[in-house]
Amino acid sequence: MKNQIEQLNEIANKDSRTIIGLMSGTSLDGLDVVCCQVEGSGSKTKLRVLHFSTIPYDQEFKEEIRKVFAKRQIDLQDLCLLNPYIGLKHGQMVNECLALWGLTAGDIDLIASHGQTVYHAPKKQHQIEGFPNASLQIGDGDHIAVTTGIITLSDFRQKHMAVGGEGAPLAVYGDYFLFSEKGQNRILLNMGGIANFTILPGNLDAQAVFTTDTGPGNTLLDAYMRRLFRLPYDENGAAAAKGSVNEKLLENMKKAPFFGKPFPKTTGPEVFNYDFVETAIQQARLTTLSRNDIIATLTQFSADTIVEAIKIAINPNEPYTLYASGGGAHNPVLMEAIQAQLPQCPLMNLEVLGVTGDAKEAALFAVLANEAVAGNASDFGSRDGVPQVTMGKISLPG
Numbered sequence: 211m212k213n214q215i216e217q218l219n220e221i222a223n224k225d226s227r228t229i230i231g232l233m234s235g236t237s238l239d240g241l242d243v244v245c246c247q248v249e250g251s252g253s254k255t256k257l258r259v260l261h262f263s264t265i266p267y268d269q270e271f272k273e274e275i276r277k278v279f280a281k282r283q284i285d286l287q288d289l290c291l292l293n294p295y296i297g298l299k300h301g302q303m304v305n306e307c308l309a310l311w312g313l314t315a316g317d318i319d320l321i322a323s324h325g326q327t328v329y330h331a332p333k334k335q336h337q338i339e340g341f342p343n344a345s346l347q348i349g350d351g352d353h354i355a356v357t358t359g360i361i362t363l364s365d366f367r368q369k370h371m372a373v374g375g376e377g378a379p380l381a382v383y384g385d386y387f388l389f390s391e392k393g394q395n396r397i398l399l400n401m402g403g404i405a406n407f408t409i410l411p412g413n414l415d416a417q418a419v420f421t422t423d424t425g426p427g428n429t430l431l432d433a434y435m436r437r438l439f440r441l442p443y444d445e446n447g448a449a450a451a452k453g454s455v456n457e458k459l460l461e462n463m464k465k466a467p468f469f470g471k472p473f474p475k476t477t478g479p480e481v482f483n484y485d486f487v488e489t490a491i492q493q494a495r496l497t498t499l500s501r502n503d504i505i506a507t508l509t510q511f512s513a514d515t516i517v518e519a520i521k522i523a524i525n526p527n528e529p530y531t532l533y534a535s536g537g538g539a540h541n542p543v544l545m546e547a548i549q550a551q552l553p554q555c556p557l558m559n560l561e562v563l564g565v566t567g568d569a570k571e572a573a574l575f576a577v578l579a580n581e582a583v584a585g586n587a588s589d590f591g592s593r594d595g596v597p598q599v600t601m602g603k604i605s606l607p608g
């Protein structure tokens with residue numbers, strides 16, 4: 211134990227650390243594995259992506275996770291088994307990446323693992339008296355540390371909630387440290403299963419940084435593509451491009467209580483799922499919608515709710531540039547629907563800032579691990595959503 215603590219201390223005192231970030235999001239498409247060189251900490255952080263791979267989940271693994279994913283009722287044994295199983299699998303996937311990249315465990319200082327969110331229940335959503343914000347990520351960090359032989363930080367969201375946050379979005383910390391630029395107002399928009407954004411003011415005032423989830427990114431699209439087309443997602447927006455938006459369904463979905471709640475707020479597939487859309491279709495008494503029309507309407511729904519949230523959060527008299535990341539940035543129909551409603555904010559891919567959009571969330575956890583080991587809690591003021599805190603639990607391999 212003592213020599214591992216000494217090793218951790220050495221890592222903390224290095225000028226630069228090699229950190230592997232792991233992210234497995236709500237889309238259940240695979241594990242994003244990014245190897246980064248991280249220098250400094252806080253607003254002096256410099257990050258360089260050395261390697262990036264996505265290890266796709268096979269059908270069997272996806273089905274195992276879906277047994278518990280975002281469900282109110284599950285077999286508790288399934289959850290118990292999945293926690294170490296996912297940790298073990300993620301550790302093996304890291305080993306696979308190391309071999310692919312020609313590296314060994316000795317080349318890596320730390321792993322930063324998000325784990326798999328299986329249920330997200332902020333208080334605004336569960337509304338149960340006496341119970342705090344809650345969110346559960348599984349894929350045990352000790353199993354990753356032992357499987358790889360690398361010190362691992364995991365379970366980042368609990369501390370955020372312990373100090374009053376909703377456990378998300380955490381991207382704001384990485385966004386602020388890595389992508390703030392003096393004189394430029396930036397909006398970093400991530401469209402994964404769920405969409406969120408961070409506003410980075412050009413005056414670099416940490417207290418004016420703002421972040422929130424906006425609602426669905428791809429999660430409803432993916433759910434309907436699976437049911438209606440037996441496909442995992444709407445590749446390049448092909449189905450949406452063939453359909454027409456149904457205004458009645460769109461308006462019905464926008465009545466969801468989430469959209470009336472104050473910012474900042476967070477959500478997940480516990481709320482935005484297949485049944486949510488089915489209920490909206492039935493309430494609108496729509497019986498003749500084609501499957502392409504449903505996909506077109508769901509795409510517009512994601513775009514509109516993203517745009518409506520951004521419009522509330524920005525200063526209409528200032529210029530902003532929008533940088534998109536996450537799988538939704540590959541969907542031209544979604545991107546065009548956003549740009550059409552925000553003509554004053556040029557929309558580009560995050561890639562132009564030097565980090566590939568697909569690697570962004572995994573890199574974020576590398577930044578959070580770097581902060582926990584070598585940084586200090588940065589001062590974001592005393593506003594909701596961005597508590598001043600370091601995050602991540604430490605697992606030693608030996």
Ligand SMILES: Nc1ncnc2c1ncn2[C@@H]1O[C@H](COP(=O)(O)OP(=O)(O)OP(=O)(O)O)[C@@H](O)[C@H]1O
Pocket residue numbers: 234235236237238239400401402403404405427428431432442443444445446447535536537538540541571
């Ligand atoms: N070429 C493409 N065309 C359209 N959609 C795409 C394309 N590539 C990826 N996507 C969408 O992006 C999704 C994956 O996005 P991503 O990996 O960012 O999500 P995630 O990290 O799992 O989610 P979250 O950020 O909510 O946790 C896919 O499920 C799909 O819907």
Ligand SMILES: CC(=O)N[C@H]1[C@@H]2OC[C@@H](O2)[C@@H](O)[C@@H]1O[C@H](C)C(=O)O
Pocket residue numbers: 235236327330345377378379380381382402403404405406423476477478571
């Ligand atoms: C509870 C949870 O896993 N939330 C995810 C999810 O995926 C996107 C959005 O909802 C975001 O709030 C969050 O992830 C990113 C990495 C975040 O915390 O910034």
